[in-house]
Amino acid sequence: MIQTQWGTGHIMADRGDEMVVAGMRPYQMADQTNPYLRLHRGVTFVLFVDGLVLLFIGSQFARYLPAQLESLTVGVLAAFLIAIWFGYRRRASSAYWPGAAVIGLAGAFFGINALMSLYGVLTGDMSYLLWMFLFTWATFGSARRSLSHLHPSYKNAYFGRSESFQNIEMAPGEMLAACPHCMAILAIRPDLLNAKDTCPYCSLSLVSEHLASKHEEE
DSSP, X not given: OEEEEETTEEEEEOOOSOOOOTTOOGGGOOOOSOHHHHHHHHHHHHHHHHHHHHHHHHHHHHTTSOHHHHHHHHHHHHHHHHHHHHHHHTTOGGGHHHHXXXXXXXXXXXXXXXXXXXXXXXXXXXXXXXXXXXXXXXXXXXXXXXXXXXXXXXXXXXXXOOOOOTTXXXXXXXEEEEOTTTOOEEEEOGGGOOTTOBOTTTOOBSSOHHHHHHHHHO
């Protein structure tokens, strides 16, 4: 059985070979009480990478400024992005929406590049095909993590508001994790990963084939 919870209620559904939070290894999930705190660590890493992407974009635009102003602009942008990352990592209230905005802006950049790569493929240059898939994957990944900030349970976990998950009875070896698509809470068995498993709420895949195969190899 997969036990699921949304908000403060819970529903019993069939349990299959379950899931882990997207992008995380089972042994990284030490917190058994709130899966959104584990998700926060994954989003923090994405924020760091997307911050570097925005810094690169900013540095390219700054090249058109006078030399002294270029260095100042890049320095201020770097300091701003670092402050957001450190604040988000500590779950500071002032960094919540700026962090979501950074991830969203990086996702928009990936989306534009995905469309440009698609145009290159349509014009006959197949060398753009790989870039199209990579940018499309990055676009959806950043968009999903940015939109997770709208989820009430993730927001409550970030701000340290009390939200109990203790009314889910778990069997030995199970743990709580959030569906990477609809954010429903599931009681899972990380050692039984299967790429064919789907969320009982949104019916989307709980783990990618790459993640499942990598876990099987380990």
